[in-house]
Amino acid sequence: MIRTRTRLVVIQVLVASMLALLAVRLWQVQVVRGAEFVEAATETRTRDVVVPAVRGQILDAAGRPLVRNRTRLVVSVDRTSLNRMEGNGREVLQRLATVLNRKPSELRMRIRACGPGVTRPCWPGSPYQPIPIDDDVTTREALQILERQEEFPGVTAEVQAVREYPGSSAGAQVLGYLQPITQEELERRDGFKAVFSGVDLVGRDGLEAVYDKELRGIPGLRRVQVDRLGKVIGVERQVQPTPGDTLITSIDSKVQAITERALAEAMKSAPTADGAAGVVLDVRTGRVLALASAPTYNPAVWTGGISEPEYQRLLSGKAGKPLVSRAIKGEFAPGSTFKISSVSAMLRDGYPLHGHYDCPGSFMVGSRPFNNFHGIGMGTLTLHTALVKSCDTIFYRAAYEQWLRDGGLRPRGKTKEPMAAMARAFGFGRATGIDLPGESAGRIPDREWKKQLWDVTKTENCRRAKSGYPEVARSSPSRAAFLKQLAYENCLEGYQWRPGDAANFSIGQGDVLVTPLQLAAAYAALVGDGKLRSPRIGWALVRPDGTMVKEIKVPVVGKLPLSQAERTYIRGALSEVASDGTAAGAFSGFPMDKVRVGGKTGTAEVYGKTDTSWFASFAPAERPRFVVVVMVSQGGMGGQTAAPAARKIYEGIYGIAPQDGQDKGKPVRAALPDHRPATQLPMIKRDGTVAR
Amino acid sequence: MAMPAGGSFARRAVAASSAVRRMDGVLLVAVAALTVIGTLLVWSSTRTWAPGSTGLVKKHILNVAIGIALTSAAVMVNHRSLRVYAPLVYVVSLIGLVLVITPLGSTVNGAHSWIMLGGGFAFQPSEFAKLGLVLMLAMLLARPVRGTDRPRTLDIGLSLGVAGFTMGLVMLQPDLGTTMVLGVITAGALVIGGVRKRWILGLALLVVCGVVAVWLLDVLEPYQIARFTAFLNPASDPRGVGYNSTQSLIAIGSGGLFGKGLFEGGQTTGRFVPEQHTDFIFTVAGEEFGFLGSVAVVALMGVILLRGMRIARLCDDRFGTLVAGVIVCWLAFQSFVNIGMTIGIMPITGLPLPFVSYGGTATFANMIAIGLLQAIHIREQPF
DSSP: OHHHHHHHHHHHHHHHHHHHHHHHHHIIIIIISHHHHHHHHHHHHEEEEEEOOOOOOEEOTTSOEEEEEEEEEEEEEOHHHHHTSGGGGHHHHHHHHHHHTOOHHHHHHHTSBOBTTBOSSSBOSOTTSOEEEESSOOHHHHHHHHHTTTTSTTEEEEEEEEEEOTTTTTTHHHHOOEEEOOHHHHHHSOSOOOSBOSOOEEEOSHHHHHTHHHHHOBOEEEEEEEOTTSOEEEEEEEEOOBOOOEEEESOOHHHHHHHHHHHHHHHHHSTTOOEEEEEEEETTTOBEEEEEEESOOOGGGGTTOOOHHHHHHHHOTTTTOTTSOHHHHOOBOOGGGGHHHHHHHHHHTTOOTTOEEEEOSEEEETTEEEEOGGGOOOEEEEHHHHHHHTOSHHHHHHHHHHHHHTTTTSOOSSOOOHHHHHHHHTTTTSOOOOSSSSOOOOBOOOHHHHHHHHHHHHHHHHHHHHHOOHHHHTTOHHHHHHHHHHHHHHHHHTTOOOHHHHHHHHTTOTTOBBOHHHHHHHHHHHHTTSEEEOOBSEEEEEOTTSOEEEEOOOOEEEEOSOOHHHHHHHHHHHTTTTTTSTTTTTTTTOOTTTSOOEEEEEEEEETTEEEEEEEEEEESSSSOOEEEEEEEETOOOIIIIIHHHHHHHHHHHHTOOOSSSTTTTOOOOOSSTTSSOOOSOOEEOTTSOEEO | OOOOSSOHHHHHHHHHHHHHHHSOHHHHHHHHHHHHHHHHHHHHHHTTTSTTTTHHHHHHHHHHHHHHHHHHHHHHSOHHHHHHHHHHHHHHHHHHHHHHHSTTEEEETTEEEEEEEETTEEEOHHHHHHHHHHHHHHHHHTSBOTTSSSBOHHHHHHHHHHHHHHHHHHHTTTOHHHHHHHHHHHHHHHHHHTOOHHHHHHHHHHHHHHHHHHHHTTOSOHHHHHHHHGGGOGGGSTTTTTHHHHHHHHHHHTTTTTOSOTTOOHHHHTTOSTTTTTTTHHHHHHHHHHHHHHHHHHHHHHHHHHHHHHHHHHOOSHHHHHHHHHHHHHHHHHHHHHHHHHTTSSOOOOOOOTTTSOOHHHHHHHHHHHHHHHHHHHHHSOO
């Protein structure tokens, strides 16, 4: 038995060392490498779900919603899980199409990734996000999908907040729209990588884009526990989303609607018109009450993915490019509305304010005669009358004299170019800096600009000067000859700032381009306190419970180099335009004794097109509160198309019964009961409603 | 002490109570503790999906209760008389193994090793085959050549034949894990039985050659080899054969030092480790009780094994020593392979963890084995 005992001891040692080995290995796995496995466990066991925050509303100055949210049942498809199935989930889509009463091919198109050669309907967002394919399903349809999840793997139906526009198309270009986040944007956003978030939409234009960060809020996070089949079995951690801030704007939705209606009617009244813009500014604060562009569209088309024909229509020239806000992106020659700048330039250049100036029917600028409108001479005028009657030749003469003083074709040293300098002081030639994306700068041409343009274009011009325009000559030999001559001249002396350029500049023609908003800001500075402001639409950001986050200030960006007396003089002249001047016809019967409207018409020639119709105005003339600028592209004369539209806006603001048209004589309720812009932010109560 | 008059019942009761008093208390407590822990782990791992949440743990408790009854019965048996019946026990266990191969057997998880009894009860004959083989080998090797402590050559030959036959039947299922346990039982019996060292070494060499031959001659399917070696590098195929290895390592590793607490293991709740109430139950211990808890399980197992060893050493009877020693070899190997596979140092084979895993037949067999250890202890300990 001794041998057996020995052997038992050997076995016992063996057993003990095996157990010790287990303990050592357990120490290694659980304690030494524990953290590593904890991480691996979290990764296999949990899925992070981004809970989108409710996007903030956009309110008007009275607290009326311009954009709000409403909940909808949205059906989404997760493409990654479809791709993992046999036949890329063709059968699932087939069944889904039946439930939703759609064509399977349509669903397939909508979940394709957009890319070169793949146009809408397609999915522009991240491929890892569920793709919303129907954003307004009925409860019954949603239940059909949710109750038979085994038949619809990768398909979800959930309640989501979508954007709603109570004013339908009102302010469409101002408000902008939302689009799904792109993959690049998703990757640029660090912090958390959205595993799947139903609606990760980003503001793409307008206020939605500029105030995207504030409106968006902070998305929440829900870390769910899943089992090995991916079924959710519990919530491990939850961070509630913080809803986005509410943006209160200075837009008055009533004034906005009136402005848009006036533009639409103006477009109708001028058969050649292809676009229009209207701006209403608060003179004292520089805030925007209305910013309209025609043609417009209903931003609701963006909600839930836009269809290809709809998208193409919005982009097409035939529909008038309704996505583009002509008020901030449209660049047009301002015509006579620009004379406020030119007359100021004359004053700064030493022309006396109370002097008398000759207004012949025609003035020789160098070797070329420049005519008044219709070639009518008006004798000797004060600057006051020159503005009221819109005499051109006085400005031609001044511009020509200034051009000569600068050295004419051979400038000596540094040139003064008083007209261009003044135009810049009025804010022309650079973006106003309004809180909207994609604003145009307009153009203030001068000697330097001419030289740069020539540097860029001379090669082509000189080639054309030799070869001519054979492709044009086939249809129109005279036009081809004209173009060849032009190319020849430009090739030879295109760098020269010619006297004709200076003359055209003085009456807002030639190469001068402004946006309607720039013109409105310039007029507001002139008739207001002489300070140039960068207009703002956003007024304040508040929490959904009404707590103030920040008030958006209107920055002063410049001061007009005019004395109070000079400004008052010009304003006084403009105050007679609507009663005795070029806009008298448009304002006939308007109760000037109640509300005096001042302004300046503009009729800008555009080569090969109908004139651009302008009316830049303000009211009340004595203590201006509003600036209203209306522009109708290819609308004809300023007094005929733009001024009547502006009149309609004033009638709406002040509640004045129209003197003609189908609503003639009908009493109107004033859009602004106090006849002035809102001076206080609307009160938002704790429950989010607006105190009225 | 005055005996109550008459009635053999009373006398037997006294005998039984004195038997209980003379049992190895440490062994008893260790087995009880391990069984309680096992019951909790079975509950934790089945509560999310078992019928009525407690359906399986109730069945497990019933199994344990039957197991305790079988232990008590085994304690009553005098192992000396058991020696006489050993061939009978062995033959009965063989009948079970043969029945499995007939159409009466059923396949569960790829192993054709079950006999369905109806009513949700099933029977796994290979578990009893372990017991049968232990008794049979102990009987054969317990009669030494007169004057020595070496078994007779004939008995060694018979032992190898018996073992080979049993292992062959189990391989037909096929059940590699149990075959390996039977191999270890045989090896243990030969070593404790006093077979010459050179014979043992020769046999070991033969086994090694056999394994190499099986490897080289492509007797096994490639997937079997892959499954067997996956533990060496689970990352090579984490979704396929490496899945079990990877997931059980994650579950145990994430338990850390103190564990996540009973019922709090996310990996367990999510059922990321397959078979976590049977073969992979140790992962539940690792995740929910942490390093301290899993080492406690290993330590309790150690107590059982060392107490078993002590019983074998103290026993004056060759048969008793052999039975106790071989049972320790069996339980030690099975525990080591089971825990080892969950922490990536042993290949994955379908072996339950004794006293902890869910499974009726295994529980019965293990409990009877403990009963036998106690029976030997009662009758062989010096007064």
